[in-house]
Amino acid sequence: MHFGWLARPALMGALLGGLMTAAGVARAEELNDKTVGWLTEHAFALLPDRFTTAEQKVIKIDHSKPEEYMVPPEAAREVIKIAYDSARAQICHLIEKQRDNYQAMLKHQQAAGKWNEKQLLYIKQLHLFVVQFSTGTIRLTQVGDNQKVEVIQTTDGLNKIKPCTDEEKKALADRIDAYAKG
Numbered sequence: 001m002h003f004g005w006l007a008r009p010a011l012m013g014a015l016l017g018g019l020m021t022a023a024g025v026a027r028a029e030e031l032n033d034k035t036v037g038w039l040t041e042h043a044f045a046l047l048p049d050r051f052t053t054a055e056q057k058v059i060k061i062d063h064s065k066p067e068e069y070m071v072p073p074e075a076a077r078e079v080i081k082i083a084y085d086s087a088r089a090q091i092c093h094l095i096e097k098q099r100d101n102y103q104a105m106l107k108h109q110q111a112a113g114k115w116n117e118k119q120l121l122y123i124k125q126l127h128l129f130v131v132q133f134s135t136g137t138i139r140l141t142q143v144g145d146n147q148k149v150e151v152i153q154t155t156d157g158l159n160k161i162k163p164c165t166d167e168e169k170k171a172l173a174d175r176i177d178a179y180a181k182g
Contacts, residue, residue: 031077040076042140043129044069044122051121059121069122071115079105079123082179083130088172090135092164097176102127104180136161 044066051059062068070076082105089098109115109123132138164172 031080033073036073036077036080039080039130039133040070040073040126042133043126046129047122047125059117061118068116069118071119071123075114075123076126079109079126080130083127084134085172085176085179086127087131087134088164088168089176090131091161092169092172094169094173094176097173100180101176104176104182108182 045063047061047063047069049061049063051061053059071079082101086098086101086105089095089101105127106120106124109120115123129138133140
C-alpha cells in the first residue's frame with residue numbers, strides 16, 4: 001500500500017475539510033472519495049499485527065492483504081459518518097450517546113450479515129481511528145523523506161476543538177437516538 005502522498009500534513013487538512021464541516025456535522029454523501037480513501041487506508045495501516053476477541057480468539061492481521069479486511073467505499077463512508085457523530089458526542093461530553101452510537105453501528109453492521117470477522121474488526125478500527133483523529137487525540141506526522149507515518153498520542157486535542165452549543169448537543173443526541181432505534 002502506498003501512503004506517501006497521504007502523509008503530508010497540509011494535504012491531510014484539505015482532505016478532511018469535507019469531514020469537518022462548518023456546521024460540525026458530516027453527512028456521508030459529503031465525504032469525497034479522497035477523504036474516504038485516506039481515512040480507510042490509515043485505519044487499516046494502524047490495525048495491530050494481532051487482535052484477541054472477547055472470546056479469546058486471536059486474529060492475525062496480514063497487512064499485505066488489505067482486501068481481506070477493508071469494506072467497500074460506500075460502507076466505509078457510512079462508518080465514517082457514524083464515527084464522526086461519536087467524536088462529536090465525545091467533544092460534547094455526551095459519553096453515553098457516544099457509546100450508544102458505537103454499539104448501534106456494530107449492531108447494524110453485524111445484522112447486515114455482509115461482513116466476515118476480519119471486516120468487522122476493520123470496521124471497529126475505522127470507527128476508532130476517525131474518532132481519535134477527529135477529536136485530536138492522535139495526530140499523524142511525516143517523518144523524513146521516506147514518507148513514514150508516525151502516530152503521536154496527544155492529550156490536548158479536545159481543548160483545541162470548538163465546544164458544542166446546547167442546540168448542537170440536542171440535535172446530535174436526537175440523531176444518535178434515531179440511529180440507535182433504526
